[in-house]
Amino acid sequence: MKDNEKNQVENPETAGNEVQPQETQTVPKAPEKKKRSLIKCLIWLLILAGIAFGVTKIVKHCQEKRAYECYDEYDEDEPDDDIIAYKNNIMNIVNPLTQEVIVKDIDWYRGYESRKDTIVLFAKNGKRGYCNVVTNKVIVEPTTYTKAWIFSEGLAAVEKDGYIGFVNADGKVAINFRFPYRGNSLYEFVFHDGHCVVADSTNKIGVIDTKGRWVIQPLYDEIELAKEYAIAYKDGDFKKQIDYQGNILQEGIIDNINNLYYDVTYTDLTTGEPEVGSMKNNNFYEYRVGGNSGLISSSGKFITRPIYKDITGLSPTLFVATLQDWYSTVIIDEHGNVVSAFEKR
Known part of the structure; x- marks a missing residue:
C-alpha cells in the first residue's frame, strides 16, 4: 500500500496526465465570450456590407442596361x-x-x-x-x-x-x-459638312443642305457622304460620284472584282485516271456593286449590268447567273446573252 502511494508521489508525469482532462472541460471566462461575440458581429457586418454593395452594383447595372436597351x-x-x-x-x-x-x-x-x-x-x-x-x-x-x-x-x-x-x-x-x-435602313439623320441623307415620298434617298434644299435629288437607294462629293447607288445600276451641285463626276463605279473558275477534266499522270479540277478564267471576271453582280472582261469592258445576285463559271465562255430571287438562274455567254434559263431543284 505504501509502495503504491510512494510510486504515485514519485511519478509526476502520471499525476499530470490525470489532471489535464479536467482542465479542458472548464467553462470559458466572461472576457473570452465577449471577444467571440464581437468577432461574430464584425463578420455579420462585413457580410451585410458586401450584400449592400452588390445590390447597388446590380441596380446600377440594370439601370444602365435599361438605358442601353431603350435608346x-x-x-x-x-x-x-x-x-x-x-x-x-x-x-x-x-x-x-x-x-x-x-x-x-x-x-x-x-x-x-x-x-x-x-x-x-x-x-x-x-x-x-x-x-x-x-x-x-x-x-x-x-x-x-x-x-x-x-x-x-x-x-x-x-x-x-x-x-x-x-x-x-x-x-x-x-x-x-x-x-x-x-427605320434602320436610314438611321443616321446627322449633318456632315453641311449635308444630310434623307428620303422623299417615293422612298428614294437624296442629300439636303442645312436649309432643307435638295443638293442631290432623291433618286437613289444608297448614298455615302464624303466631304466634297457623295457616292450614290441605285439598285441594279452602277455607283455614281456626284458633287453637291448635282453634277455627276464619274459613273461606272464598282465595289470589287472576283475571279471566276470553271471545271476541267484531266488525266492524272500517276494513276492514269480521269480527275476533275478548277481552271481560272483569265478573260472574264465577276464584278460586285451594291450587293449585285455583273460580268466584265479582262480589258475592262462591262459585259452585263449589275443585275444578278451571283455569277459563277461554267466554261471558258459560259456562266451561271443567279437572278434577284436567289432561286432562278440563267446561263449567259461571253456577250452577256442568255443562252438558257432554269430553276434550281
Missing part, C-alpha cells in the same frame, strides 16, 4: 460623364461645371456630334427631349417626340407622325416634317 439606334457619341450625376440610383443631367441639376430622372442620354454642340439628347418616360448643359436650359421638353437624334451643326432630327423634321438650338422647327422615316 434609338443611330449614330451618336456619349458625352463626358461629368454631365451625369446619380442620386438614390436616379440618373440626372447636370451642369459639368456647377453640377446644378438640369433634368431629373432620365432614362438615357446621348451627346455631341462635335464639341461645338453643347446640347444633349435625353429620354424620359418614353419621350425625347434636349437640354443645353452650358445654359442649363431644357430647349425641347420630353412630351412630343418619340424618336430624336443628336445635334450636329446646329440641327437635330426629330420624328413626328412618321416624318422627319429638324429643330434648331432654340428648339424651334427649322426644317419642316416632310422626309419619311424609313
